[in-house]
Amino acid sequence: MHSIYTYIIHSLSDLYPEQEAKALAKGILTEVFRFSALDLYAGKDRDFSEKEHEKLEDILIRLRRFEPFQYITGETSFLGLPFHVTKGVLIPRPETAELVDWIVSDYGKRKRLRVLDIGTGSGCIAIALAKFLPRSEVEAWDISDTALHLTRLNAERNGVVVKCKQVDVLSHIIPAGQATICVSNPPYICEREKAGMERNVLDWEPEQALFVPDEDPLRFYRKIAEEASKRLSPDGVLYYEINQAYGHETVALLESMGYHDVELRKDLSGNDRMIKARRP
Known part of the structure; x- marks a missing residue:
């Protein structure tokens, strides 16, 4: 799996059950950052820009406040x-x-x-x-x-x-x-x-x-x-x-x-x- 996927799960693991954290990680990467299946599951290199890192951290802060993912994406x-x-x-x-x-x-x-x-x-x-x-x-x-x-x-x-x-x-x-x-x-x-x-x-x-x-x-x-x-x-x-x-x-x-x-x-x-x- 991509290293960012693992990072997201680790960031949420103290507040969300494992399966929910995995689902959120997948949703963030595919719905927000438009990862393909190859990007996600094969661990294919995909660099994150500074702007993308900032966006990811904002999402994680909001999730740690228990804001629903649907409100974060608006979808x-x-x-x-x-x-x-x-x-x-x-x-x-x-x-x-x-x-x-x-x-x-x-x-x-x-x-x-x-x-x-x-x-x-x-x-x-x-x-x-x-x-x-x-x-x-x-x-x-x-x-x-x-x-x-x-x-x-x-x-x-x-x-x-x-x-x-x-x-x-x-x-x-x-x-x-x-x-x-x-x-x-x-x-x-x-x-x-x-x-x-x-x-x-x-x-x-x-x-x-x-x-x-x-x-x-x-x-x-x-x-x-x-x-x-x-x-x-x-x-x-x-x-x-x-x-x-x-x-x-x-x-x-x-x-x-x-x-x-x-x-x-x-x-x-x-x-x-x-x-x-x-x-x-």
């Missing part, structure tokens, strides 16, 4: 699609990709779909659905200016059209309209769960996109379900990503609100993670 991938990410939005997760896969498998052959993504963040759900359900009209809501700006950039980058609106879903001023699919990955981590979280999430990702009060962990699910019941078409379906600790409680909430055919699904790690429900 991530979601279902094979490229996305810009910044500190104002959540980094897309594999579990969210599973939710999108579920929707696409349900609706891949349908035409003339109208999709509403509530709490869009980087736009990963809305943009992926616009890409993989190309006959759909997609609208994305978020309270954050940063999120909506980023969603517009990512939509353009991926060659899709997503209509963006600034909406506080907890308010009583909700735009009119109708949708076939309403999907949301809202804040769902309870404040008491902070103690068990990794620093790269807790110290860097936006709190308003992560946390809900301990005394009302389903607040966003309740409000979104209320609004979705008004906006969904007669055959419309609501999809959620959920806190694994509240799967059955979220099912019960939806059933109490008149939703039917409610289905709770586990993610690939075996945790309750997704819900699908038909409108009342």
Whole structure:
């Protein structure tokens, strides 16, 4: 392996597990410094300029502060699609990709779909659905200016059209309209769960996109379900990503609100993670 690869791992080894340090070293060299496989694995000579050394040291300092690598590069991938990410939005997760896969498998052959993504963040759900359900009209809501700006950039980058609106879903001023699919990955981590979280999430990702009060962990699910019941078409379906600790409680909430055919699904790690429900 290249000597710089070994140097990066050594620099991070006291703070990151071995496999994570190796993954970071590979990512830094291939994504930031554009190493080829031959450069990386054959240890082929590739001189680092003084400017490159300075850039590398800056990256290592930021990683030692547990800043996510995706924020350092400003880039991530979601279902094979490229996305810009910044500190104002959540980094897309594999579990969210599973939710999108579920929707696409349900609706891949349908035409003339109208999709509403509530709490869009980087736009990963809305943009992926616009890409993989190309006959759909997609609208994305978020309270954050940063999120909506980023969603517009990512939509353009991926060659899709997503209509963006600034909406506080907890308010009583909700735009009119109708949708076939309403999907949301809202804040769902309870404040008491902070103690068990990794620093790269807790110290860097936006709190308003992560946390809900301990005394009302389903607040966003309740409000979104209320609004979705008004906006969904007669055959419309609501999809959620959920806190694994509240799967059955979220099912019960939806059933109490008149939703039917409610289905709770586990993610690939075996945790309750997704819900699908038909409108009342």
